[in-house]
Amino acid sequence: MMLHCSYLDNKDIFSKSDPFLRISRIVESGGSIPICKTEVVNDNLNPKWKPLCLSMQQFGSKDNPLIIECFDFNSSGKHSLIGKLQKSVADLEKLQEGKSGENLTITSHHGHNKVLKGELFVDQFCEKEEYSFLDYVSCGFELNFMVADDFTASNGNPQNPDSLHYIDPSSQLNSYQKAIMEVGKVIQFYDSNRRFPAWGFGGKTFDGTISHCFNLNGSAGSFEVEGVEGIMSAYASALHNVTLAGPTLFGQVIKRAAQIASKSVSYNSKKYFVLLIITDGVLTDLQETKDALVKASDLPLSILIVGVGGADFGQMEVLDADKGQRLESSTDRVATRELYNLFQCEMFMVGRFLWSRRFWKSYQDSS
Numbered sequence: 001m002m003l004h005c006s007y008l009d010n011k012d013i014f015s016k017s018d019p020f021l022r023i024s025r026i027v028e029s030g031g032s033i034p035i036c037k038t039e040v041v042n043d044n045l046n047p048k049w050k051p052l053c054l055s056m057q058q059f060g061s062k063d064n065p066l067i068i069e070c071f072d073f074n075s076s077g078k079h080s081l082i083g084k085l086q087k088s089v090a091d092l093e094k095l096q097e098g099k100s101g102e103n104l105t106i107t108s109h110h111g112h113n114k115v116l117k118g119e120l121f122v123d124q125f126c127e128k129e130e131y132s133f134l135d136y137v138s139c140g141f142e143l144n145f146m147v148a149d150d151f152t153a154s155n156g157n158p159q160n161p162d163s164l165h166y167i168d169p170s171s172q173l174n175s176y177q178k179a180i181m182e183v184g185k186v187i188q189f190y191d192s193n194r195r196f197p198a199w200g201f202g203g204k205t206f207d208g209t210i211s212h213c214f215n216l217n218g219s220a221g222s223f224e225v226e227g228v229e230g231i232m233s234a235y236a237s238a239l240h241n242v243t244l245a246g247p248t249l250f251g252q253v254i255k256r257a258a259q260i261a262s263k264s265v266s267y268n269s270k271k272y273f274v275l276l277i278i279t280d281g282v283l284t285d286l287q288e289t290k291d292a293l294v295k296a297s298d299l300p301l302s303i304l305i306v307g308v309g310g311a312d313f314g315q316m317e318v319l320d321a322d323k324g325q326r327l328e329s330s331t332d333r334v335a336t337r338e339l340y341n342l343f344q345c346e347m348f349m350v351g352r353f354l355w356s357r358r359f360w361k362s363y364q365d366s367s
Contacts, residue, residue, distance in 0.1 A: 001092060002124040003038070004048035005070060006101065007117045011080040016043045017072040019082060023052075024067045025059055026086075032067050035059060040073040048123070053326050053334045054089070055130065062090040068120065070104060081106065083116045096122035130337050133272070136300050141272040143190035145183075146260075147231055148253040149176055149216065150279040151203030151238070152246035155309070158239045164280050164309050165239055175308035177232060179278045183304065184228035187274055195224045197260065198231045201253050203242040210245045213252040248281040251288035254303065258296040265299065272300040280309040283316055287330055293319065294327050297335040 003021060011017045020040045024032035035058040041047035059066060065086050071079040083104025087095075095102060101119030108114050137143075156163030164175055173181065188194050198216035205214050215223040217234040218241055225234050257275040264271045283289060293303070307313040319327065327335040 001052050001054070001096075001122055001126075002049070003052065004046070004121050004123055005104075006046045006119050006121065008045045008047070008070065008082050008104075009116060009118060010045060011072040011082060016045050017080075017082060018042045019044065019047045019070055020073055020079075021049065022069045022071060023054075024069070026065050026067065035066075045118075050328065051124070051334045059089055062093075063088050070118070070120075083118055085120060092122050093125050093127075095120075096125040128336055131300075132337065133302060136272045139270070141270045141300060142192060143187055144196075144271050144273045145187040145191055146197040146199075146257055146273060146275040147180060147184070147216075148199045148201055148213075148257075148275065148277045149180075149235055149238075150248065150277075150281065151200045151242050151244050152248050152279075152281050153244040154246065154248075154281045154311075155244060158244070165244075167236060167239065176235065176278050179276065179306045179308065180231050180235065181228060183276050183306075184231060188228055194227045196227070196231055197223045197257070198225050198234050199223060199253055199256065200238055200242060201250070202244070202246050202248055203238075204245045205242055212249040213256050214242070246281075247284040248279060249285040249288070250277060250279075250283060250305075251285045251292050253277065254289065254292040254296060257301060257303070258292065258299055261296070261299040261301040273302070275301065275303045277303065277305045279305065279307060281311055282313075286318075289319065290327050291329045291331075294329040294333050294335045297327075297337050 005019065005021075008017060008019055018040050020038050022034055022037040024034045026032050036052060036054060038049040038052060041049065056062075065088055067084060067086055069084040070082040072082055073079055083106045085102055085104055087102065101121045104116045104118045104120060105113045106116060151165075155165050158165040158167070160166060161168075166174055167177075168174070184196070188196075199213050200216050201212045201214070202210070203214065204210050206218070216231070216238050217223070217225050218237065225231055254275070257273060261271075261273045264273070296303075305316065307316070326338070
């Protein structure tokens with residue numbers, strides 16, 4: 001939903017109020033539990049907030065009453081109530097359909113409800129059925145593994161032992177090889193043909209151009225390799241044929257994976273895709289990546305990003321919706337669901353950790 005208010009009462013003396021909304025669900029005991037809130041709009045009595053995304057798990061039923069309160073934000077934490085109203089999700093949908101507003105009220109000192117001039121409007125209302133990872137798997141979707149490796153120069157010269165891409169003659173795996181093996185050897189058993197798309201990004205290919213989504217096997221037409229062993233072989237070969245460059249861009253790889261997932265949906269193929277991105281660097285196309293993730297959120301696709309090396313991956317945590325705030329695109333579209341997780345690769349069993357955590361989290365989300 002997209003909400004806005006008009007003609008709010010001003011609670012500040014020397015400036016205008018800084019309003020935000022808090023939505024709470026009424027419980028059987030008669031009390032209420034907050035389920036979400038908007039951002040604060042500074043110095044504005046006619047605020048318009050960014051899209052809100054609610055799940056039925058939060059509000060229970062479209063007919064359950066919700067309390068919508070509008071507060072004036074105060075840095076002390078003692079926010080001033082501007083006004084409130086009680087509406088169900090069904091009521092809010094009717095407000096949007098009728099393009100009408102609803103007056104806020106406030107309880108006076110005498111205990112009476114005073115109707116205020118300020119009104120709440122619902123500018124947009126969109127309802128979608130949301131499928132979790134567990135929904136796809138329980139319906140018989142076959143898992144398909146994809147991988148994309150970071151070939152940016154910050155990984156270090158592959159010929160030097162301190163490089164993250166260094167291939168040890170003693171057969172000790174580097175961080176990229178560990179991530180490929182540990183995730184791939186778990187997922188490959190859920191893929192009947194074991195043919196996996198494999199890409200690289202951030203490298204200068206044989207034609208001298210820097211590509212942010214090139215086929216790891218060096219083929220101009222085919223991006224698939226045979227099994228996890230095929231990924232490992234294509235990766236080792238690419239280190240001899242691709243020059244490390246940069247910058248670190250995820251957008252094109254995610255779009256490519258989404259194209260494959262979308263094509264599969266159009267053919268009614270029951271396939272669920274898992275894209276593993278292994279990277280050492282700070283993301284430099286954050287907005288393009290957000291846009292690609294939001295656009296792909298309707299597809300049977302999950303993205304696991306494994307960070308290797310000692311870089312600070314804190315910037316990428318904004319892409320993870322674990323804290324309840326769903327991603328928004330540059331056009332204000334809200335992601336249908338979370339499809340992204342970031343992990344930092346240490347000396348643990350990466351694949352089993354990722355897979356068990358992802359499956360358990362998806363189970364919790366759907367319970």
